[in-house]
Amino acid sequence: MRRHYLTPFTLLAALALGTQTAAAETFKCPSTGGNFVFGQEANINTLDQMTSSTISTRNIAMNIYESLMTRDENNRPILELAESMTEAPDRLTYTFKLRQGVVFHNGKPMTSADVVASFDRYAKVGNQRSTLDNVDRWTAPDPFTFVMHMKKVQPTFIEALSSFSVPIVIIPAENRDVPSMQLTNPIGTGPFQLVEAIPGSSVKLKRYDGYKPNTTFEQRTGFGGYKQACLDTVTFRIVTEPGARVAGLKTGELHGVEDLPTKSLPDLKKDSAITVLPLNNWWIQTASPNVSNAPTDNLMVRKAIQAALDMDEIMDAASDGNYRLNVGFQYPNQPSYTDAGKETYNLRDAALAKKYLGQAGYKGEPVILLTNKDYPPMYNSALVMQQQLQAVGINAQMKVVDWPTSVQMMQNTVEGWNFHFTGWGTQPALGALATMQFLVQPGATYKPKDGKDDPDMLAAWTDMNTLPTAEGRQAAFAAMQKLALERVYALPFGSFTKVQGVRSNISGFVPFRIPRLANVAMKN
Amino acid sequence: MTTLIVRRLLSALPIMLIVSLITFAMIHLIPGDPAVAIAGLSATREQVENIRRDLGLDQPLMSQLWHWYANLLQGDLGRSLLLGQPVVKATMDRLPVTLALSAYALILTLAIGLTSGIVAALRQNTWIDQAAMVFAMIGISLPNFYLGLLMIILFAVELRWLPTGGYIPLMQDPIGWLATSTMPAFSLALLLAGLLARITRSTMLEVLRQDYIRTARAKGLPNRQVVMKHALANAMIPIVTVVGIIVSLLISGSVVTETLFSIPGIGQLLTQAVLNRDYPMVQGGLLITTGLLVLVNIGVDVCYALLDPRVRYDG
Numbered sequence: 030m031r032r033h034y035l036t037p038f039t040l041l042a043a044l045a046l047g048t049q050t051a052a053a054e055t056f057k058c059p060s061t062g063g064n065f066v067f068g069q070e071a072n073i074n075t076l077d078q079m080t081s082s083t084i085s086t087r088n089i090a091m092n093i094y095e096s097l098m099t100r101d102e103n104n105r106p107i108l109e110l111a112e113s114m115t116e117a118p119d120r121l122t123y124t125f126k127l128r129q130g131v132v133f134h135n136g137k138p139m140t141s142a143d144v145v146a147s148f149d150r151y152a153k154v155g156n157q158r159s160t161l162d163n164v165d166r167w168t169a170p171d172p173f174t175f176v177m178h179m180k181k182v183q184p185t186f187i188e189a190l191s192s193f194s195v196p197i198v199i200i201p202a203e204n205r206d207v208p209s210m211q212l213t214n215p216i217g218t219g220p221f222q223l224v225e226a227i228p229g230s231s232v233k234l235k236r237y238d239g240y241k242p243n244t245t246f247e248q249r250t251g252f253g254g255y256k257q258a259c260l261d262t263v264t265f266r267i268v269t270e271p272g273a274r275v276a277g278l279k280t281g282e283l284h285g286v287e288d289l290p291t292k293s294l295p296d297l298k299k300d301s302a303i304t305v306l307p308l309n310n311w312w313i314q315t316a317s318p319n320v321s322n323a324p325t326d327n328l329m330v331r332k333a334i335q336a337a338l339d340m341d342e343i344m345d346a347a348s349d350g351n352y353r354l355n356v357g358f359q360y361p362n363q364p365s366y367t368d369a370g371k372e373t374y375n376l377r378d379a380a381l382a383k384k385y386l387g388q389a390g391y392k393g394e395p396v397i398l399l400t401n402k403d404y405p406p407m408y409n410s411a412l413v414m415q416q417q418l419q420a421v422g423i424n425a426q427m428k429v430v431d432w433p434t435s436v437q438m439m440q441n442t443v444e445g446w447n448f449h450f451t452g453w454g455t456q457p458a459l460g461a462l463a464t465m466q467f468l469v470q471p472g473a474t475y476k477p478k479d480g481k482d483d484p485d486m487l488a489a490w491t492d493m494n495t496l497p498t499a500e501g502r503q504a505a506f507a508a509m510q511k512l513a514l515e516r517v518y519a520l521p522f523g524s525f526t527k528v529q530g531v532r533s534n535i536s537g538f539v540p541f542r543i544p545r546l547a548n549v550a551m552k553n
Numbered sequence: 554m555t556t557l558i559v560r561r562l563l564s565a566l567p568i569m570l571i572v573s574l575i576t577f578a579m580i581h582l583i584p585g586d587p588a589v590a591i592a593g594l595s596a597t598r599e600q601v602e603n604i605r606r607d608l609g610l611d612q613p614l615m616s617q618l619w620h621w622y623a624n625l626l627q628g629d630l631g632r633s634l635l636l637g638q639p640v641v642k643a644t645m646d647r648l649p650v651t652l653a654l655s656a657y658a659l660i661l662t663l664a665i666g667l668t669s670g671i672v673a674a675l676r677q678n679t680w681i682d683q684a685a686m687v688f689a690m691i692g693i694s695l696p697n698f699y700l701g702l703l704m705i706i707l708f709a710v711e712l713r714w715l716p717t718g719g720y721i722p723l724m725q726d727p728i729g730w731l732a733t734s735t736m737p738a739f740s741l742a743l744l745l746a747g748l749l750a751r752i753t754r755s756t757m758l759e760v761l762r763q764d765y766i767r768t769a770r771a772k773g774l775p776n777r778q779v780v781m782k783h784a785l786a787n788a789m790i791p792i793v794t795v796v797g798i799i800v801s802l803l804i805s806g807s808v809v810t811e812t813l814f815s816i817p818g819i820g821q822l823l824t825q826a827v828l829n830r831d832y833p834m835v836q837g838g839l840l841i842t843t844g845l846l847v848l849v850n851i852g853v854d855v856c857y858a859l860l861d862p863r864v865r866y867d868g
Contacts, residue, residue: 072825074591074635080607082600083593154607156592156600195600209607210637228636228643229825230720230817266719270698270813276705276717283717312594403828404594432594433585433830440586440598452594472598 055247056548058259059536063551065260067544068268068277068286072229077212078198079147079155084455087193088287088543089232089265091252093134094198094217097125097144097175098191101251102541104363104460106191109243109253110139110199110218111175120182127173132239133201134222141169146202154209157195184502185462185494192463193252193542194455220258220547232265234546249548256547259537263546278303278530284551285531285538291349294528302533307351308540310360311527312454314347314410316398316520317439317467317474318447324396325447326478329389331517334396334448337382337421338414340375344523347410351526357510358457358464360524365461369507370514382421396425399439399446403432407450410522414448443476448520458542461506462493468513475518486512557858561851565844572843573836577621580827580835581614587634587830608634621836630837635829640837643822648841651811651818653723654741655803657734661742662749662799667792669746670753675780677758685750692747701740701813708736718815737814741807745799752795756788763787789860797853801846 071085078090099109108114111125131139145167152161163186165178179186190197201216215223220242221234236258246254266283268274271290277283279300289297289305297303324330344352356374359366396418400411411427418425428446430438439449451474456463467474469490470482477483482490489512492505513519531538534552539545588605589596605611624631630640673685709717715736721729760766761784769779808820819842826834 074829075637077637080604081593082596083591085593156603157597158603159599194597213638227646227817228638229647229821230815266815268718268815270702270815272702273705273718273813273815276710279710280713280717282709282719431585431828433587433590434583436589436601437584437586440589440601454594456597466597 055244056249056255056257058257058548059550060552061259061261061550063260063553064262064264065284065535065546065549065551066264066266066277066282067546068274068283069265070269070271070274070288072267072269073226073232073265075210075212076215076223076226076232077207077210078196078215079151079200079212080195080209082156082195082455084543089234090198090215090217091193091196091219091543092221092234092263092546093215093219093223094196094200095219095253096191096196096198098187099196099252100191100193100459101253104251104458106187107250107253108245110144112245114187120184121179123177123179123186125175125177127175128241128243129173130241131218132241133218134216134237134239135201136239137201139199139218140172141175142172143202144175144199145169146205147197147199150200150205150207151197155195155197157192160189160192160197183494184497188460188462192459194459194463220256221263224262230267234263234265236261249545251541252543252545258547259550260546278532281532284535285529285544287527287529287544289528289530291351291528297530304531304533304535306529306531306538306540308527308529308542309353309524310355310362310458311525312452313355313358313360313457313524314344314352314406314452314522316410316414316448316450316522317476318517318520319439319443319449319476320518321443321476321478322445322447324389324391324394327389327391328516329385330391330396333382333385333389333391333421334418334423335373335517335520336376336378336385337417337423338375338520338522339377339417340522342417343410343413346413347406347522348525351528352523353526355521355524357514358453358519358521359461360457363457363460365503365506367503367507367510369511373514373517379421382423386422391423393422393424396423396447397428397445398425398448398450399428399430399435400450401430401432401435404452406452406525411448411450439474439476449474452525455542461503461510465490465493465506465509465513468509468518473518483512483516483518486516486518554855554858558851558855561854565847565851568847569840569843573625573840576836576839577618577832580830580832581617583830585830586610587832590829590831591635610634617832621833630840631833633826633831633834635826635831635834640833641841643834644819644838644841647817647819647822648845650720650722650816651804651807651820653730654734654737654807654810654816654818655800657738658741658745658803658807659796659800661738662745662803663796665742666746666749667753670750671757671780671785673750673754674757674761682754686754689747689750692743692745693751695744696809697740697744698809698813700743701736701810704736704740705813718813720814720816733814733816737807737810737816740813741803741810745802749792749795749799753788753792756791757784760784760788786860790857793853793856793860797849800849804845804849805842 073085075081076090078094095109097111098106101107112128113126115124148167152158163180163183165180167177169175220240222237224233224235226232242255248254249256274286275293278286298305318325318331320326340354356368356371398411398415400407402408415425415427466472489505489509493502496502529540537549588601591604592601632639633643636643669685673682676682705717708715715732719733721733723730769783808824811818811821823838
């Protein structure tokens, strides 16, 4: 007996339960035409999506490329270029039937040979190539069938395969051997195709008239679903200066922008020509302790620090007032969210902190907060944390370097720092599994002693990866989060809200982790 | 003149070599991992490691230096880590943008700076002189990003005369280029025009007090001829020196303006390269920019010789 997973019908069943657009009709552009200009905050380094983990690349490339599977509006895996996926009873083979009639931007029909070539390239240069470590081989028995043979059972494989962190996008077979980051002429199957890319300035896309929508859906959902290009062209203009983005939105030169500064929001909200769109849960602001260096190698010192913190004050300064308090490593709107360990969060208890310091035998050793000014939220949260720690008698000192240096110090040195400030955005959005890899080796941000994981954390992580049921894996995640907070292997402060904005004549622009321009229309 | 130019070009070679060595040493001495910068925020350790391996950043430093010089001798400046394209192409794509903007800003600088400097000198201690020098001080004192933001608010948001940013190439649409370049060029020019105005005024005042100016006036020459032919011609050598510096500043110092107005120029390219530890881009880009600045300085030397035949370059 074979089991069919995650077909669109599963999604539709979920939608019928009220998550979104129940009894929706197939999407139809309310109007067609228009040249949409989007003000993007960061430069892009490449449109070679397989080799880039940056948000700025994804912003643009995810409108050009598509994958076998992606995530829906609620982050659940869905089919995109596959019309069905069957998991064999022994769970060692996944068979994908491809959608027929899908055509690349160069006019060539997509077949399983292209899928094989895409997976070949990803295994060689893909930035998240470990996704395929457990795959023994992939084959194409016929032009519209793609089969993946696993080395061993991996219950979380579909979650990894559908990840949008560095998605396995499908490219034409002739691009199989293009070296890393050198795919300068991106050809995909998405609703928009590249016109021109001017590094440091803009990227222009146009509607791909040969686009074949996924008719098993009726609406766009997440990165997939039923997509249509209503706009003639979309130009992503790189506008790094926040004031210039605000000015562009006000004058109408920009029809949509990301990351509007908080100070400009009251003014923008009064403007009837502009719609302000908050995107909750953009990233989780965190500080990672160094448990291999004194005094934060002492659990009681770390607990004292945790007890002293007022998360409202930290997040207010870090986010300019645009935040939500949030226990743990997932966002409250996610199915995997848990408040396990909440008793450790936002304690603001100076007496408790001093009690723990006494138990730790703390003698005023410096606690060095390693941060940077490239990302003001990281600097601001470190600054407030320093004040809060000093208020309970901890000798907190700041070490301010630039972002690449701070990460290099965190990864390569044990001495000279006690907390490293960062933010987790994409990984929490992808789910618990993607996030908790930050707390186990080889990527453990808390610098476990001698590079060896806390055995209890490792056991919970193994359960998260190997338990056969989703419920079991979720329970393992809750246990791991509780451990991480109780043993202070991370200090998640809260989650940011990122504010986007569009002109009021734009319809269908729904805030998401990237600006999705399919199903977006412009009224004349 | 040919000998002068050949000598200057030959003397530029050791400069280029030293600059390339210093650049290589400095960019590699700065702590910070380019793979981290390229991977972006929220990247996993695996993603960073993959980038480091794919781009050869795990190779020993001397091996990287050897490869860079070996490729340089073949005219290959390497490939940008961040952009994934050849350094020469990335630089040459951006250079015309910066040169066009710099040329526009230079014309404005000369027009504003020379005119106000000369007028201030001729009307010394009058309200015109005071106004010109106050204007020059404001130009020098205002940070150009702040001036740029003020211009955006006034000319783009309030008056809607000009676009808030972006760039249209000169060859593609001259009117569009003028529209997108006017605010950036003025924000650059006002800063440097202030400098030029003050130098021009002081130099002109000094020249106007010379005996030969008094003699020219005593001969009954018209004031216009005295000023333009005798005074300004003799004041030009220090002014040309300052103009040479201004050209260098325009080419190398336009990063803030380019960032504010989203202009894809060389300043923005190199700043991003430094911030992201894009070693080949910094090394190659600076080598090309240094070459350009050396040419500007040779041009200034040639101007000296043309302006003043007494200047000898046979030593």
